Structure formats: C-alpha cells, structure tokens
Amino acid sequence: MKTLATNGCRQSDLFPSTHWSVVLAAGRSEVEPETAQSALAELCQTYWAPLYSFVRSRGHSVHDAQDLTQSFFAYLIERKIYACVDRQKGRFRSFLLASLKNFLADASDRERTLKRGGGQNFLPLHEEQIKEAESLFQNHRGASTEDRLFDRSWAEALVTAGLERLSADYRSEAKEKLFSELKIFVAGCAGPPPAYAELAVRLGMTESTLRSHVTRLRARYREALRAEVRRTVDTEAEVDEELHELLRVLTRG
Amino acid sequence: MATSRASAVTICSICGEPLNAKGDCVACLLRRGLGGSIAENEPSASLVFGDFEIVRHEDGSFCELGRGAFGVTYLAVDNVLRRKVALKVIDVPAAARGSNTMRERFLREARAAAALRHPNVAAIYQFGASPNGSRCFYAMELIQGETLETRVRRDGPLNPKLALEIAI
Numbered sequence: 001m002k003t004l005a006t007n008g009c010r011q012s013d014l015f016p017s018t019h020w021s022v023v024l025a026a027g028r029s030e031v032e033p034e035t036a037q038s039a040l041a042e043l044c045q046t047y048w049a050p051l052y053s054f055v056r057s058r059g060h061s062v063h064d065a066q067d068l069t070q071s072f073f074a075y076l077i078e079r080k081i082y083a084c085v086d087r088q089k090g091r092f093r094s095f096l097l098a099s100l101k102n103f104l105a106d107a108s109d110r111e112r113t114l115k116r117g118g119g120q121n122f123l124p125l126h127e128e129q130i131k132e133a134e135s136l137f138q139n140h141r142g143a144s145t146e147d148r149l150f151d152r153s154w155a156e157a158l159v160t161a162g163l164e165r166l167s168a169d170y171r172s173e174a175k176e177k178l179f180s181e182l183k184i185f186v187a188g189c190a191g192p193p194p195a196y197a198e199l200a201v202r203l204g205m206t207e208s209t210l211r212s213h214v215t216r217l218r219a220r221y222r223e224a225l226r227a228e229v230r231r232t233v234d235t236e237a238e239v240d241e242e243l244h245e246l247l248r249v250l251t252r253g
Numbered sequence: 254m255a256t257s258r259a260s261a262v263t264i265c266s267i268c269g270e271p272l273n274a275k276g277d278c279v280a281c282l283l284r285r286g287l288g289g290s291i292a293e294n295e296p297s298a299s300l301v302f303g304d305f306e307i308v309r310h311e312d313g314s315f316c317e318l319g320r321g322a323f324g325v326t327y328l329a330v331d332n333v334l335r336r337k338v339a340l341k342v343i344d345v346p347a348a349a350r351g352s353n354t355m356r357e358r359f360l361r362e363a364r365a366a367a368a369l370r371h372p373n374v375a376a377i378y379q380f381g382a383s384p385n386g387s388r389c390f391y392a393m394e395l396i397q398g399e400t401l402e403t404r405v406r407r408d409g410p411l412n413p414k415l416a417l418e419i420a421i
Contacts, residue, residue: 135274136274139273139274152279155279155283156273156279158283159277159279159282159283160275162282162286163277163282186281186282186285187276187277187278187281187282188265188266188268188272188277188278188280188281188282189265189266189272189276189278190263190264190265190266190272190276191266192266192319192320192402193266193320195400195403198403218285221282221285221286222285222286225282225283225285225286226286229286239286240287243283243286243287244287246283247280247283247284247287250270250279250280250283251270251280
C-alpha cells in the first residue's frame with residue numbers, strides 16, 4: 001500500500017492502515033479497488049445491524065429491509081461510492097448514513113433491488129445476525145429521530161464488537177469462564193455488582209488476585225473497544241471524539 | 254417513528270441507563286473505552302479530595318465500598334481528624350463541566366442525606382469538588398460490617414421485628 005496522504009492531518013496522528021483509511025485511500029487511487037472493497041465488506045458486516053435498523057425505521061418490512069440493506073452494500077461497491085469520500089467530511093459512520101439515505105431516496109434503485117430479490121450475495125449473513133438486527137431495531141425504535149436510532153444502534157454494534165473481540169481473546173487463552181464471570185465489571189448489570197470478597201471465594205482465588213483480574217479485564221476491554229473504533233476513523237484523536245459523541249447520543253434519548 | 258417500547262426497560266445499577274437485550278449497559282461499555290473508573294485512570298496517583306484521601310489495597314487498587322447510579326463510594330481517611338470515612342465520588346464528564354448541572358444534582362443528593370438524623374442513616378460530613386470541576390465528592394460516616402443484602406442472601410429474610418428496627 002502507498003503511504004497515505006496527510007491532507008491536513010499530521011502523519012503521526014494517522015493509523016498505519018485501518019479499514020477506513022484503506023477505503024479512503026482507494027478514493028485517491030492509492031490502493032487496489034479489491035483491497036478497499038474487502039475492507040469495506042468487513043466493516044459493513046460488523047455494522048450491518050445499524051443499517052438494517054435505519055431501513056426498518058423508514059417503514060420497510062423485515063424482509064424488504066433485509067434485501068435493501070444487502071443491496072445497499074452492492075450499491076456502494078458497484079457504483080464505487082466509497083471512491084467519492086471526502087476525508088475532511090468525517091468518519092465511516094457518517095459516510096455510511098449519508099450514503100444509505102441517498103440510496104433509499106433513489107426510488108428506481110430501491111424498486112430494482114426489491115424486484116430482483118436483494119443483493120444477498122454480497123454480504124453473507126447468519127440467521128442469528130438477522131435476528132439480532134431486528135432485536136436491535138425493536139430496542140431502539142423509540143429514539144426521537146431516525147438519525148438518533150442509527151447512532152444508538154451503531155453504539156450498540158460497536159460495543160458488541162469490542163466485547164466479542166475480547167471474548168475471543170479470553171477464549172484463546174482458555175479463560176472463557178473467567179471472562180463470563182467478570183464481564184459484569186465492564187458491562188454493568190441490573191442489580192448491584194457482586195462483592196469482591198464473595199466472588200473471590202466462589203472463583204477460588206484471593207480477593208487481591210480477583211481485583212487484578214478485573215483491572216486487567218477493564219484495561220483489555222478498553223483497548224479492544226478503541227481498536228474497534230480505530231477501524232472506522234482516521235486519526236487517534238477521533239477515537240475519543242467518536243466515543244464521546246456516541247455516549248452523548250445514547251444518554252440524551 | 255414509533256415512540257413506545259415493546260417491553261419494560263431494565264436499568265443499569267451503575268449509571269442508570271437502560272440495559273440492552275443482552276443485559277449489557279452500552280453507556281458503561283462506551284465510558285470504559287474513554288477510561289472507565291478512577292482506579293483505572295490513575296493507578297499510581299494518590300487520590301486526595303480536600304481533607305480526604307482514598308485508601309488503597311495491598312495491590313495498589315483503590316478500596317471501593319460500592320457503586321451506585323451516580324458514582325463510586327470509596328473507603329477514605331480524613332487526614333485532619335484522623336478517622337475513616339466513606340467518600341462518594343462522581344466523575345463529571347468534560348462536556349458537562351461548564352453547566353454545573355451534575356454538580357447541582359449531586360449536591361441535592363448530599364443535602365437530602367444531610368437533612369436526615371437517624372441512628373440507621375449515615376451522617377454526611379462534607380461536600381466538595383476538585384479544583385478543575387472534574388469530580389465532586391461528599392464524605393459520610395463509615396458504617397462497618399456487612400450490607401443488608403449480604404445478610405439477607407446468607408440468612409434469608411429478616412424477622413419482622415428486626416426489619417422494623419432497621420427500617421424505622
């Protein structure tokens with residue numbers, strides 16, 4: 001891959017090659033289209049559910065929303081929409097939402113999509129993934145605007161990806177049970193968190209060891225989440241901005 | 254857009270935001286990416302709030318007594334009067350520091366608790382804020398012993414006489 005152009009950003013601020021920076025580089029003909037499409041596909045796979053939720057919020061049925069969401073991805077690739085992205089205009093999240101709105105606004109694209117039965121070949125999805133996307137939509141359909149619904153769904157997809165990344169790490173170390181017992185210390189809960197002393201006894205370790213495990217888990221989750229955000233933004237400073245913005249959207253209804 | 258939800262929402266006991274369908278708090282999970290609790294952000298710092306200093310465990314972590322919707326309560330020492338206290342601390346997000354809203358809410362909570370005089374209610378000693386407005390705190394009487402929840406989980410429901418003595 002060629003060096004990314006700085007375009008107003010300090011070189012040290014840029015990540016070497018995140019999914020989003022690869023897509024951006026494709027817009028400047030600095031990487032092969034296949035590389036950019038592959039990066040875009042991975043991102044769209046992770047954030048399929050917020051896209052689907054947005055389409056559902058426009059009143060489309062479950063089935064049509066699935067077809068339209070799948071076809072939206074085909075539209076991004078076939079029309080090379082990603083090649084027109086202006087780096088100064090923001091992040092992957094904003095780009096996707098703006099592109100999705102354009103796609104849905106084009107009635108001919110939409111109708112053609114539904115007639116041919118969607119674009120299922122572009123992004124392979126599991127049944128479970130589709131069910132979770134519908135559940136996500138139902139959970140956030142009370143949001144005051146469709147943009148807010150999209151952002152809140154995005155926030156949820158983001159932290160889910162961060163947790164899955166961390167869970168996979170613990171699984172690879174054969175520490176799945178430890179992860180499931182301690183996850184509550186990062187993910188919150190409805191009741192009060194368990195007392196360290198009681199949990200330490202249950203897990204057969206000292207309280208001090210348990211505290212160390214919790215501290216490590218929190219630090220590792222933080223890094224996993226930030227790594228996930230990095231896939232969708234262009235500079236390190238934008239990681240914090242993105243998290244702050246999503247938190248604002250989430251806590252303001 | 255529809256504005257009603259299909260089912261009752263469960264609330265996170267730490268921050269008060271709704272939990273998602275998997276029982277996770279998305280707001281807490283996002284905050285963790287920004288740094289999370291005081292103990293993670295400043296593992297080597299000495300945390301002093303006015304006359305009060307938070308006590309550490311042997312492994313260096315801060316001695317946390319509990320977490321609520323508003324903040325975290327730590328075991329602390331009053332360096333002037335040389336006694337242990339419970340110190341409740343809230344982090345004020347950077348975006349909220351200009352408005353005083355969070356500080357006012359926290360102050361109202363402290364005033365409400367301070368207005369009570371009862372043998373079974375912890376006394377409030379002092380309210381304060383860090384110089385840059387990033388944290389607010391209040392110190393209260395430290396009650397030693399187990400929590401009511403621990404007791405009930407271990408021994409089952411309290412007998413009515415004891416329940417009345419505690420509650421009234």
